[in-house]
Amino acid sequence: MSTGGPPRLICFHHAGAGVSAFARWQSAMGSAAEVVPVLLPGRGPRIREQRITDPDRLIAELDSLIGPLLERPFAFYGHSLGGLVAHTYAAALQRSGRPLPRLVAVGAVLPPHLRSPVLAAAALPDDGLLHRLVDHGVLPPGAVDPQETGLWRRRVLPALRDDLRLGEALCAAGGAALHSPVLAVAGRGDAIATPEGVAQWSRYALDGFELRTVPGGHFFVRERTLPALLAGVLGEAAAAPRLVSSAA
Template sequence: MSGPPRLFCFHHAGAGTSSFARWQRVFGERREVVPVLLPGRDARAAEPRITDPGRLTAELLDTLGPLLDRPYALYGHSLGAFVAHALARAVAGHGLREPDRVVLGAALPPHLPSPLLPAAFPPDHELLRRLVAQGQLPRAALEEGEDGVWHRRALPVIRDDLKLAAALRAAGGGPLHVPVLAVAGREDTVAPAHQVRQWRTCTTAGFALRTVAGGHFFVRDGRLPVLLGEELDAWPHTSPAAVRPQSSSV
């Protein structure tokens, strides 16, 4: 099937696809942006959320499989990085077209502990405090009661998404055999660049690190799609053997 290469985008915990709403304008006709909405939120709010890696990959292969008919790349942010990583491994195992490049943003590789994921998930009030302290929820969430919107709507989604992230990290798996680009926010204390760089051990096909201004949620800023456009536009002219561990700031 003819058409531009696709870029599948996977959101962070507790989110939907709004972070990617303006990306198509940036890429124009060069690449088709495909934001992927996990069940249990926004237009899929009536569907049960997924916390099991096997069920997740089955869902993604079923819904996205027909769209892998042309060259594509994956971008995942925080939780979405592990979703993208799992999908890249799953398509290889099912003999489907593999991505040209996997881009992992604001996430630590599975072999490093993540400050976002507690050893045991605490009660709602404690989890809420942790999320506010980490900047995932506004401070106003601490001021509302248990019947407030953050408790009733946001917290259950984030809790299940964090469980999914923990399960995906635990599932691990062997290295990818496609090139990986990792992106870190220069002010991100949750996934700092020197640790994000460790994704280089998770691929056999070349690795690069880029840094952008911003904290853990730099996906909401306008610079990231510009960076990805530059990287992905240049990629067809770069051989995998030429991509070695490196870093740069934008």
């Protein structure tokens, strides 16, 4: 593995989203890491491509997208659904004997054995799915009004539904414990992935675990606190790779 340049921080987005949440991360990271957002099919410039709901296809897609980028030290960050994606791909690298992430960081996501109550909503009709998302604070109350959200329902809701199906499939496939340090980040006001639930990622960490909490709810990925936190942790990991169990 080449060691030239800073480590790459490969970022996986949350359900129904693209990579816009990571747009300003590079300035926050500075020289701590090169930020590499990963856009899954079916959104943004990949809108016409078939969305992924199958774990095996996900791994093949990620091999194609980021496999060539793993020639120098790297870390993963995944938010909500992206946390399950990061864990799944790290486990796939581990099974195949390939280089492992310096750090696997997951945010706003429960571990596979707990499963978010939102994932099962993928099978509901549109109104039922929207009400479930509103009830859990993922969407504002106005999201259930078809007159206000018609375009959103047509463009975003199908991708969101398929992303929830993918998340459910990743949880159903189970989760391997990783030989990479694991950092779990929870929003103190997150009603879906509470700090107590997020802390249970510790059972998936064979080489060190840390829990950090940050201000905000489920979408704290949009705030400046998170990339600054990750920049600091990556710097610490470079100096002393093993994390220890703690809560901040």
